[in-house]
Amino acid sequence: MTVQQTHHANEPRATGTAVVEATGLRKTFRLDHREFVAVDNVSFDVLRGECLGLVGESGSGKTTVAKLLLGIERPDAGSITVNGRPRDHGVTKARERRRRARETQIVFQDPYTSLDPRQSAHQAVMEVLRLHFGELSGARREKRADELLDAVGLDTRRRHALPINLSGGQRQRIGIARALAAEPDVIILDEAVSGLDVSIQAQVLNLLADLQAETGMSYIFISHDLSVIRQLADRVIVMRDGTIVERGQTAKVFDDPQHPYTQMLRAAAPRPGWRPERRAAESRPQAT
Amino acid sequence: MALLELHDLAVSAGRRRPLLERITLTVDSGEALGLVGESGSGKSLTARAILKVFPNNSQVSGRVTFDGDSVLDMDASALQRYRRTQVAMIFQDPFAAINPLRSIGDFLAEGLRVSQGLNRRAAEERAVQLLDSVGISRARTRLRHFPHEFSGGMLQRVMIAGALGSGARLILADEPTTALDVSIQAEVVLLLDELRKENDLALLFITHDLDLAVAICDRIAVMYAGRVVEDRPAVQLYDQPRHPYTAALIGCRPAVDERVDRLASIPGNPVSAATAPNGCSFNERCSHAVDLCRLELPDLTAEADGRVRCHRSVELAETLVSGRRWTA
Numbered sequence: 001m002t003v004q005q006t007h008h009a010n011e012p013r014a015t016g017t018a019v020v021e022a023t024g025l026r027k028t029f030r031l032d033h034r035e036f037v038a039v040d041n042v043s044f045d046v047l048r049g050e051c052l053g054l055v056g057e058s059g060s061g062k063t064t065v066a067k068l069l070l071g072i073e074r075p076d077a078g079s080i081t082v083n084g085r086p087r088d089h090g091v092t093k094a095r096e097r098r099r100r101a102r103e104t105q106i107v108f109q110d111p112y113t114s115l116d117p118r119q120s121a122h123q124a125v126m127e128v129l130r131l132h133f134g135e136l137s138g139a140r141r142e143k144r145a146d147e148l149l150d151a152v153g154l155d156t157r158r159r160h161a162l163p164i165n166l167s168g169g170q171r172q173r174i175g176i177a178r179a180l181a182a183e184p185d186v187i188i189l190d191e192a193v194s195g196l197d198v199s200i201q202a203q204v205l206n207l208l209a210d211l212q213a214e215t216g217m218s219y220i221f222i223s224h225d226l227s228v229i230r231q232l233a234d235r236v237i238v239m240r241d242g243t244i245v246e247r248g249q250t251a252k253v254f255d256d257p258q259h260p261y262t263q264m265l266r267a268a269a270p271r272p273g274w275r276p277e278r279r280a281a282e283s284r285p286q287a288t
Numbered sequence: 289m290a291l292l293e294l295h296d297l298a299v300s301a302g303r304r305r306p307l308l309e310r311i312t313l314t315v316d317s318g319e320a321l322g323l324v325g326e327s328g329s330g331k332s333l334t335a336r337a338i339l340k341v342f343p344n345n346s347q348v349s350g351r352v353t354f355d356g357d358s359v360l361d362m363d364a365s366a367l368q369r370y371r372r373t374q375v376a377m378i379f380q381d382p383f384a385a386i387n388p389l390r391s392i393g394d395f396l397a398e399g400l401r402v403s404q405g406l407n408r409r410a411a412e413e414r415a416v417q418l419l420d421s422v423g424i425s426r427a428r429t430r431l432r433h434f435p436h437e438f439s440g441g442m443l444q445r446v447m448i449a450g451a452l453g454s455g456a457r458l459i460l461a462d463e464p465t466t467a468l469d470v471s472i473q474a475e476v477v478l479l480l481d482e483l484r485k486e487n488d489l490a491l492l493f494i495t496h497d498l499d500l501a502v503a504i505c506d507r508i509a510v511m512y513a514g515r516v517v518e519d520r521p522a523v524q525l526y527d528q529p530r531h532p533y534t535a536a537l538i539g540c541r542p543a544v545d546e547r548v549d550r551l552a553s554i555p556g557n558p559v560s561a562a563t564a565p566n567g568c569s570f571n572e573r574c575s576h577a578v579d580l581c582r583l584e585l586p587d588l589t590a591e592a593d594g595r596v597r598c599h600r601s602v603e604l605a606e607t608l609v610s611g612r613r614w615t616a
Contacts, residue, residue, distance in 0.1 A: 057469035057470065057471065058469055167327070167557055168327070169557060170557070197326040197327050197496065197558055198326060198496060198497075198498075198537060198540060198541055199326060199536070199537065199540055199553065199554040199558060199573075200557065200558075201540075201541075202540035202541070202542070202551040202552065202553035202554070203553045203554075203555075205542065205551055206550055206551055206553055209550075224469065224470060225470075226470070226544045227541065227542040227543060227544045228542050230542060230543065230544055230545070230546070230547055231542035231543075231547055231548070231551065250547070251547065254544060254545070255545070264471055265470060265471065266544070267474075268470045268471045268473065268474040269470055269544045270473075270497065270499035270500045270503055271499055271543065271544050271545060272499065272502075272526070272612050272613060272614045273614055273615065273616060274499065274503050275503060276474040276475070276477050276478035276481070276503060276504070277474065277478070
């Protein structure tokens with residue numbers, strides 16, 4: 001797999017067709033006999049080749065949205081279609097599950113707990129290839145695994161090491177290679193760069209941009225970090241307490257936020273010249 | 289003489305694997321020093337060394353001096369007094385740093401009784417004042433609550449209240465806002481900043497986030513592979529970095545107000561002191577490295593406004609840019 005830079009900043013990469021369409025999603029959980037609304041009336045679409053950012057704080061419902069898209073949770077109301085096919089629930093046939101895995105993949109936040117500790121990067125990728133591309137010869141799959149691991153920058157020595165001997169950034173690259181191996185239409189990245197060192201975070205963000213430019217995949221990039229959303233996402237959805245409070249082109253939403261919550265998030269993000277400000281509602285009494 | 293002084297502090301573990309190498313730092317009363325670095329840089333180890341907490345079987349050399357007293361030479365009772373009444377540590381995850389089975393009131397009162405010798409009644413009154421001063425309303429009711437009834441941001445305020453109550457003159461804050469939401473982060477760093485100024489406290493603020501450090505620190509020491517590589521006034525360090533690592537660290541962070549075509553990135557992975565190459569620890573990842581950098585470890589050299597550990601800092605002074613400026 002060769003990796004080329006084919007797009008430029010702020011130039012829309014997406015084409016017009018929607019890969020994912022979510023309409024009127026609602027999800028409630030029961031907690032101590034009380035009903036808790038995690039996601040309420042959430043609708044959005046993801047265009048082919050686009051990166052859609054999902055930003056919000058803890059409890060905003062962004063991870064629940066990811067689980068609904070993957071089918072880990074079942075919505076109480078609303079519908080999800082991927083490639084125009086509705087994602088009905090209760091389907092357990094292996095063939096259907098495999099087909100869905102070819103459509104959506106996920107990369108988790110914590111590369112320490114999302115990998116099998118007994119499996120090297122090479123084995124993890126080969127397992128996915130065997131599952132989805134069983135018709136290819138062993139040699140072809142080996143070649144494809146090498147290409148994928150090359151693309152995410154894992155050298156020969158590291159691709160045969162167990163996760164325990166790898167750094168957080170290297171493990172996250174395995175997670176990305178494993179997701180890519182299924183050649184999905186959409187990859188959901190749930191806080192996928194949040195636990196990484198700053199210098200490694202930049203490498204992984206560049207890698208994600210390169211891979212998207214080359215393959216035309218879509219991303220749903222979930223993060224609490226406005227800066228990484230700004231760098232990667234074409235459009236952004238701002239969530240709070242389970243609902244969407246603002247949406248639009250990332251540049252427009254961040255440069256000219258309309259909703260008070262988005263304005264607050266934007267003001268709270270450290271940046272050059274930043275001074276932390278007190279929010280009026282929770283002021284601290286002055287020392288007497 | 290500054291309140292806290294580290295002089296040539298070196299720590300190595302089993303078979304002399306180096307962890308920290310010749311750390312020399314000072315923090316004075318009323319001053320905030322940011323300690324910034326990536327994994328393995330030794331920033332948390334440095335904070336623990338200030339409390340005379342070291343990994344098992346480690347060899348330690350150099351000095352740690354607090355208000356003129358040598359911390360490494362303290363006997364058990366002096367060390368206990370020092371840890372209870374002079375220095376307080378605030379950790380990344382407040383839920384892991386507090387006993388979940390005891391109420392907030394018990395937590396604060398115990399600290400006040402051992403550090404200030406207050407009786408139960410006086411300790412409770414003081415605990416109410418402390419919660420008030422960190423912006424927790426209905427303080428008297430809150431004393432009866434347990435940690436799980438608090439949010440992360442509120443519990444971190446409780447930890448700060450505990451630090452204040454002990455009468456500590458030095459606060460060691462180790463990534464105190466990393467586990468918090470951004471809006472809460474702003475409030476907690478503001479609180480630390482205000483309390484530091486009001487009470488003339490020394491603050492050692494450990495973080496991986498340079499933007500955050502510059503916002504509340506007077507000075508910043510950047511660490512790499514167990515060594516300090518640059519120690520200068522915060523805004524000057526940000527606007528005109530003198531070490532290539534500092535410049536790269538500022539430049540590779542995405543900005544909230546701008547999307548760039550491609551992020552500047554530092555090749556390779558962060559290394560620890562034990563795995564650092566010969567010569568300058570950063571030479572394998574540095575775009576300015578020359579032969580000398582691979583052969584000889586540069587000294588931490590005094591400059592006009594601080595210290596820099598780079599062979600080429602003088603000749604690079606004009607060319608080193610991070611692409612960002614703190615001051616417009």
